[in-house]
Amino acid sequence: MERKDLILKAALKLFVDKGFHGTATGKIAQEAGVANGTLFQYFKTKDELVIALYIHIKDELAEYVSKNTAGNADIKETIKSQILSTLYWALDNPVKFQFIQQLHTSPYIGQVEQEVLYKQIEPHLTLIHKGIKQGILKPLPADLIYSLLSNQVFGLYQFITSKKFSKAKQNETIQTTFEMLWDMLT
Amino acid sequence: MERKDLILKAALKLFVDKGFHGTATGKIAQEAGVANGTLFQYFKTKDELVIALYIHIKDELAEYVSKNTAGNADIKETIKSQILSTLYWALDNPVKFQFIQQLHTSPYIGQVEQEVLYKQIEPHLTLIHKGIKQGILKPLPADLIYSLLSNQVFGLYQFITSKKFSKAKQNETIQTTFEMLWDMLT
């Protein structure tokens, strides 16, 4: 494993555990098993490390969703794949998902370039626009639909992680809830 | 204004601006116009201040919602009042709402007693249970419905604050979205 990745991995763990400012750069280096100074060779400042970690994790999620989304299926199946694979990724990577949420509601979000944020949601918005034009989705603003969808994922994530469900029960809840959501939007 | 309230007010502003650990207690005292030591007379530690501020704001929100919710109306109107008054409060108090979100996704949430968290959502859960028993709401777990509802409020808040809507347009969006949400749950 590369030293840069070791640092990112250590930072993720400590940030979620203690918060951004609650985690000293020295502690991150220690956890990563590298020297204090090494961290600053890979990331000029602590802030740069925080932002780099956010983008890294978001890219990972985007890649996962993209791989699990059939491109040639119909709109409903494609959106369903996007939503469900996001949720499954979150359930498999709770620490990473928590980090995203944490940064999203923190002042750090202002340091992430608008362009980066836009590129992340762009594929979803495009798909929603397509759904509206085809008359499948209700004629609402695309970003309202996106906002409702992504917050539904978060709500469902919260509910599922607060219970000790079997995989089967988990799946049933997810399927049922998606169908409800879909009915709401069509 | 009491000194305690001055400190809470200053803390709120700085926490949302710079984050919890990013805000020094000295800066809070300065912003509040009191001496450094005074802060520690009202709050034993910085952590205690953070938690006290959270509970204070949550109580304020709960009181607002309670005042704006007609007790003798039917289930739908009561839930609608709860949801919409939460949303209107959030739109009128964006900094406070942001603070709640920020703390909710931070490690500090673990320091808030379970009992306090439960008491906050208890009235909502009771109402949802009632709705399920009366066959108005779908027979889903009450906390799933609660989780979906509260996250939709957040989604709608995000959407509305990202636009520059007129009050009329804002209201229209809120009404439409609530009706969709209600259809989904009934």
Next chain:
DNA sequence: TATATTTGTGACTGATTAGTCAATCATGAA
């Protein structure tokens, strides 16, 4: 008025912080 009690002050402290830098190390070419 005199005394007691509560409340407020800000200089102070030991600990911790982000970031620096001169020195050391590993590697591979000449």
Next chain:
DNA sequence: TTCATGATTGACTAATCAGTCACAAATATA
């Protein structure tokens, strides 16, 4: 073997931190 290069190190620093404390001001009691 020698030398050059870039990665790695950790001791170091100036700044900042949360929290303390001896004292002063304000208020209450007598």
